[in-house]
Amino acid sequence: MVGYTESLTDPSYQILVLTYPLIGNYGVPKRLKLDLEHIPDDFESSRIHVAALIVGNYSEEFSHFLAASSLGAWLKESDVPAIYGVDTRALTKRIHDKGSLLGRVLARKQRLEDRARATSLPTPQVSRFPSPALVNSWKEDYDVIPFADPNVENLVAQVSTPTTHTYKPTGTNVRHHPITNQPLRVLIVDVGMKYNQIRCFTKRGVELRVVP
Numbered sequence: 499m500v501g502y503t504e505s506l507t508d509p510s511y512q513i514l515v516l517t518y519p520l521i522g523n524y525g526v527p528k529r530l531k532l533d534l535e536h537i538p539d540d541f542e543s544s545r546i547h548v549a550a551l552i553v554g555n556y557s558e559e560f561s562h563f564l565a566a567s568s569l570g571a572w573l574k575e576s577d578v579p580a581i582y583g584v585d586t587r588a589l590t591k592r593i594h595d596k597g598s599l600l601g602r603v604l605a606r607k608q609r610l611e612d613r614a615r616a617t618s619l620p621t622p623q624v625s626r627f628p629s630p631a632l633v634n635s636w637k638e639d640y641d642v643i644p645f646a647d648p649n650v651e652n653l654v655a656q657v658s659t660p661t662t663h664t665y666k667p668t669g670t671n672v673r674h675h676p677i678t679n680q681p682l683r684v685l686i687v688d689v690g691m692k693y694n695q696i697r698c699f700t701k702r703g704v705e706l707r708v709v710p
Contacts, residue, residue, distance in 0.1 A: 500542075502569065503527065506551065506578075507542040509657035509690035512648050513601045514548040515593070517586045521553040525565030526572040537665070537700075540564070542692040546576040547657065549646075550603045552589070556582035579603050600647060604640040657690040658710050665696050665706040673703040681705045 503526055505514060527540045551573065560568055573580050581603055593599055666681075667673070673682040683705040686695075691708070699706050 501540075502551075503540050504542050504694075506546045506548055507544075508692060509543055509547045511548045513550045513552065513603070515552045515586050515589055517554070517590050520555050520557060521582070522557040522569040523560055524562035525560030526567050526569055527564045528566035529572070537693045537696050539697075542694060543657075546573070546578050548578065550601075551578065551580035552584050552586060552603070553580070553582045554584060554586045556580075600645045602643060602645055604642060606640055607638075654689045657688075659688045659708055660710060662710070663706075663708045665700050665708065667703045667705055668697075668700045669703045671703045683707055685709065 501524070502516060502521055505511065505516070527538075529541075530538050556570070558568055558570060567575075570580070674680065675682055682703070684699060684707070686706055686708045688708050688710060696706055696708075
């Protein structure tokens with residue numbers, strides 16, 4: 499089990515759908531720059547990787563001793579769209595039945611009545627009986643963007659490290675090569691690795707060399 503901070507920074511996901519009934523209640527820890535000596539415990543990479551977040555219920559109020567901001571503030575800071583008020587369990591069942599699907603999050607257009615209310619102008623006269631074409635076409639109410647297919651993109655290039663890094667063992671029992679007596683080093687080709695993989699090796703006394 500991991501929290502939403504770990505899931506959002508996991509390079510594996512595109513649009514992330516969370517079925518837990520309440521999201522945001524413990525906020526988000528302080529974002530730290532990558533420190534090769536101390537990998538943060540609450541994140542799986544240096545940034546949010548998901549294209550969008552979909553949740554059932556969102557809490558703007560948060561309470562946790564490590565919290566530095568709300569989840570919404572972090573998403574806005576990272577320019578990642580999100581939506582709540584969705585039956586995410588029903589959506590997950592649909593994805594389970596249909597398999598991986600292309601998805602998109604759309605913003606509703608501001609209606610004439612909303613614009614008038616926001617600018618304190620008289621409400622324009624709108625027919626109470628819209629035409630059947632408007633009723634049946636949901637696209638009339640949304641700013642429709644085209645689907646983006648991640649299957650035709652080089653996703654590995656997007657998530658791999660651009661430079662080489664060496665992570666020293668953090669445990670007290672440093673492992674050594676049986677012949678050279680040098681610290682035991684494992685070469686990692688980064689195709690979307692997580693911080694927890696680095697933590698698991700270095701805590702066990704193994705030195706990591708991570709390459710693009």
